[in-house]
Amino acid sequence: MIIKPKGTYDVIDKEAVKMQRINRLIDYFCEFYNYEYIRTPIFESKELFHRSVGDSSDIVTKETYDFKDRGDRELTLRPEGTAGVIRSFIEQKMYGGSLPRKFYYNGTMYRYERPGNGRNREFTQFGVEILGSNDPAVDAEIISMPYRLFEELGFKDLNVKINNLGSREDRDKYREALVNYLKPHINELCSDCQKRFDVNPLRILDCKVDGEREILKNAPSILDYQSEESTNRFKKVLEYLNYLDIDYEVDDKIVRGLDYYDYTVFEIVSDTEILGGANTIAAGGRYNNLVEQLGGPSTPCMGFACGLERISLAMDEFEEINKRPLDCYIMYVNEEEKLKAIMLAQDLRISGVSVDYDTTGRSLKSQFKEADRNHAELLIILNSEDLKSGLITVKDNLTKEEKKIDENEIIDYIVSNG
């Protein structure tokens, strides 16, 4: 038997229904907020991700799917959505047109990691990016839009953790201060953090092992190392969030894993327990330098992304999700009736009625069961005897009321009852 590759999964049954529902809401929401749909390639040149995500980050060094095609091109399956959008923005010279551009994407991403509950090697991510505006109102929208989307999907007790990383210079100053503070205590940190100390000291703030320790609680705060301009900007973002009624909490320990973030970074957390310890359902931030870093003109941007599998998993706690009911199920037994069923189904479908019928030759009894499995609202029971006199039996599956309708009026009857 051939089985699916490790870390992939099939979306079927309930999962498929949930995914469709999530996707429809995403499309609806983004349209409402005036975001344009964008679809970029699933594979890009390897270099794109090395330059955007940061050469030193684990994502690029060991978690991407890299391959060479037959023309010896170095390619990478996209591990995230932002880089492709930025590349397109630059390559299509969108910076020459009216700004900002507001995009949303929704598609599969690839990451070579150990699969687990709600984490796969092929996974689906939805995200938005606003390119070309540094207005704090953009920060507020990028946070409030997913917040409201999650509320709409049924999430309760949402909270936003937000922090201000400031400009590159602000961050460099802070990094130095943090390193100086931690240096005397380095032996008290866990082994992972001792490694991080050299590679990415800011990550130590996020450590699960050392996070609760006094050393880190008393560490200097990045918020104290901001320029006045950056601090005022952050205040403005928070002010907007207040007016938008978004529940947030400033957390100066939030630093994101990627190199490209500056100024506002945030995570949306839900108190659901189904996801285990990790209850972050969306995350994002501002990246005002990335476009330039990738060879475009300096363009301030902000975005967020979230994994649909985790969203879907968390939604298991919410109300039962059912397939859309079928308007009508047609039953028959013999060949003559079957032909009628096929033609009737086509006419009804043309008239906008959702309809189905059996194609496995099962008994009438089983056809009733099949109709129920499909939550059919009306049952059409064809009978050769009645057909001779031009009559068709229609049964309401809720009230069990049965009527014989003239063949010529059947479409109108069903349309007006559906």
Next chain:
RNA sequence: GCGGAAUUGGUGAAGUGGUUAACACGCCGGAUUGUGGCUCCGGUAUGCAUGGGUUCGAUCCCCAUAUUUCGCCCCA
């Protein structure tokens, strides 16, 4: 990548070194020879993840591989 656990029909699962692998749900058929969702009866794994090995004999013991899952690492 490192460590632990698991893997029996469509599903949930019981089970034993030795003829036909419980039970339940589901599905299909019948009782009801064309009107169901209750009831009753019957059917439903050429087979216990895959490949080796031990054995007279393995689903059961051993090894390897795969997949799943938990923890670490990481998290867009």
